[in-house]
Every structure is written in C-alpha cells, then in structure tokens.
Amino acid sequence: MTTRPEPEVIDRASWWTTGQVATALGVSPVLLRAWDGRYGLGPARRGPGGQRLYGPRELQRLRRMSALVNQGVRAGTAAGLVLSEAVSPAQSRLLADEIDQAAAAVDLPTLAGLLDDLLAGHGTIAAWVDVLAPVLRRQGERWQAGESAFAAEWALAGAVSAALERQAGRVPLPPPRDRPVLLACCATERHPLPLQVLFTVLREAGIPVVFLGEMVAPGVVVRTAVRLDPALVLLWSMTPYTADAPLLAELARRDVPVRAAGPGWNSVGGRVGPVLDGLRGALRAVSAHTGRAWP
Ligand code: B12
Secondary structure, eight states: OOOOOOHHHHHHTOOEEHHHHHHHHTOOHHHHHHHHHHHOOOOSEEOTTSOEEEOHHHHHHHHHHHHHHHTTOOHHHHHHHHHTTOOOHHHHHHHHHHHHHHHHTTOHHHHHHHHHHHHHHHOHHHIIIIIIHHHHHHHHHHHHTTOOOHHHHHHHHHHHHHHHHHHHHTSOOOOTTSOOEEEEEOTTOOOOHHHHHHHHHHHHTTOOEEEOOSSOOHHHHHHHHHHHOOSEEEEEOSSGGGOOHHHHHHHHHTTOOEEEESGGGGGTOGGGOSOBOSHHHHHHHHHHHHOOOOO
C-alpha cells in the first residue's frame, strides 16, 4: 500500500532564497544579511550555486524577528528573544506532552498558560505544525480507539481556540483598504481550528481577513461574500460529510473567487477544483489572490 505524503511534510521540505524571504517579510536583502552577520539569524544551507537558502524554521524565526522589530523592539533584543525561542524536535515533544497532560486533567488555567507561552514563544505556524496539530491528532487516534475522554478533547480544542483568539487580538488591525480574505466553515462543520490558525497567521501578517467561524449557514456565506467583495474565500470542510459542493458552485456562479479547503473535500472529486489541504498551500493561495508575497 502506498501512503500519500502529508502536505505539510512536502511544504516543509521547501527552501527559499534571500530575495524570496525579503519580499515575503517586506524587508531588504541587505537587512537580512545584516541580521545574519550580527545575530546569526542566517540561512540553513547553501544551494549548488552557493546561494543562501532558508528553511521553514529559519523563515519562521525571521518572521518573528521582523514582527518584533515592527512592534518597536530593538533589533539586538529581538534577536536575543528569537534565538532563545527555537523549538527542537525534543522540545516539541516535551511541550506536546505537557499540553496533552493538562488537557487530560482538564486543567484549564495550566492549559491556557502553556498555549500562550507556546504561541508567543514559537510563533503561530511552528506552534501549530510542530506541537498543536500532533497533540490534536493524538486525541483523534484515542477517540478512534475508543479511549478518549470527551472532556479532554473539548478542553484542548476550546483552549487552543481561545489562545489563538488572544494571539490574534494582540495584533493591530490593518487599515481596511485592501479586499479581505473571507474564511468560513461549511454549514455542518464543527472543526474550525485549522481555519482559525490561518486567520491568526494572516492577521499577524497584516492581511485583512474575516473569519465567520464554524457551522456557517450557506446563505450567510453567500451574502457576506457578495457584500465584502473578498480577494478570496476559503470554504473549509474537515470531514467528508460536511463538504458543501453546491455552496462552492453558487459562489463561483456569482464570480466570487473561492477555493475548497480541508480534507473533507477530497471525497467530492474534481468538481470542486484543486483542494487546499495544508497551511502552507493555503498561504500560497492567499498570496496569489492578494498580491501579498509569501514564500
Ligand atoms: C478536536 C476535534 C473535534 C472537536 C472540534 C472542536 C473544535 N473547536 O475544533 C469536536 C468535539 C467538536 C469534534 C466533533 C466531531 N468529530 Co472530531 N476531531 C477533533 C480532532 C481531535 C482535531 C480536529 C482538528 O482541529 N484537526 C486539525 C489537524 C490537527 O488535523 P490534521 O489531520 O493534522 O490536518 C489535516 C488538514 O486539516 C491539513 N491542515 C492542517 N492545518 C491546516 C490549515 C489550513 C488552512 C488548511 C487548508 C489545511 C490544514 O493538514 C492535515 C493533513 O490533511 C480530530 C482528529 C484529527 N486528526 O484531526 C477529530 C476528527 C476530525 N473528528 C472526527 C469525528 C468523526 C467527529 C464527529 C463526527 C464525532 C462525534 N460523533 O461527535 C464530530 C463531527 C462534528 C462535525 N459535524 O463536524 C474524525 C473524522 C473522521 C473522518 N475523516 O470522517 C476525526 C479525524 C477523529 C478520528 N480519528 O476519527 N471533533
């Protein structure tokens, strides 16, 4: 039996040049080289022609560095913070275990503290990909094996959602001059977390974004899309029985730029177009529709 590689794994094998990173972060290549020389925030490796290549972890660190500097933190202080934040695989496992245990004990204050530290310390993308998604998948496996306590799953999902909300709330709203990205779950879909992660990442990047949440009535999605004239709509389905192909068709019929997102669409077939099934792929789609560079 062949197993399909997980999209996130493929994405994470990508490498970016200095120019691509500079464009994505809105800083100059000269500044990137200065941050490398002064603070060691450099590329992970060199390409065949000697070009500097940044991997996902380096990119994430530079994104944090840039965000901190934009918030007024001095570059030296920001670099110190960022360098002390790198998550090793061993640390990821440790953090994941701590979060798992706090969820199992339904220890909500500890859970909130751990999640706030994780998001602030490692950035939303790394926190999600390296720690939170694995913990949630573990919960799902337990549920499937009939072992899961529902209370733990609710505690975890609720606490992650609340922590993402706090994280997004720390970022100032971008000026409302650009067309927003609109994110909505299909009408029976109750797994909004991946979409909320995307919402948080876009907020952090200063991209106008509206998140309608879970279980959105089709009429609400259509009316909101027509009213907002979004640059892109992502319609989320996590499980096969929630994918709403007629809604997707209705939006397309009204010339709304829309993409199906999430594994639930895979069973619907080619009628819905290529499905976005990874955080990085979704960011690339947003980039293509908003003109905002994102490697
Ligand atoms: C938490 C949770 C819940 C919570 C949700 C609360 C909340 N606020 O989100 C609650 C308790 C409500 C719930 C309910 C149910 N759940 Co549930 N749930 C989960 C759990 C544990 C995590 C969900 C999640 O956020 N996953 C996100 C990440 C961790 O999943 P992932 O596989 O790594 O992500 C993939 C993609 O989403 C993508 N991706 C990751 N991030 C991003 C970001 C973007 C932007 C994009 C585009 C893609 C993307 O990459 C991955 C590879 O494909 C999953 C287990 C799991 N493996 O996901 C089960 C799971 C999804 N649930 C499942 C089921 C069956 C249900 C229920 C039917 C159970 C029930 N009888 O109550 C209901 C259905 C509700 C509904 N109508 O939608 C099954 C679905 C099986 C299937 N494929 O049909 C799962 C897989 C558990 C299992 N192993 O069986 N659930």
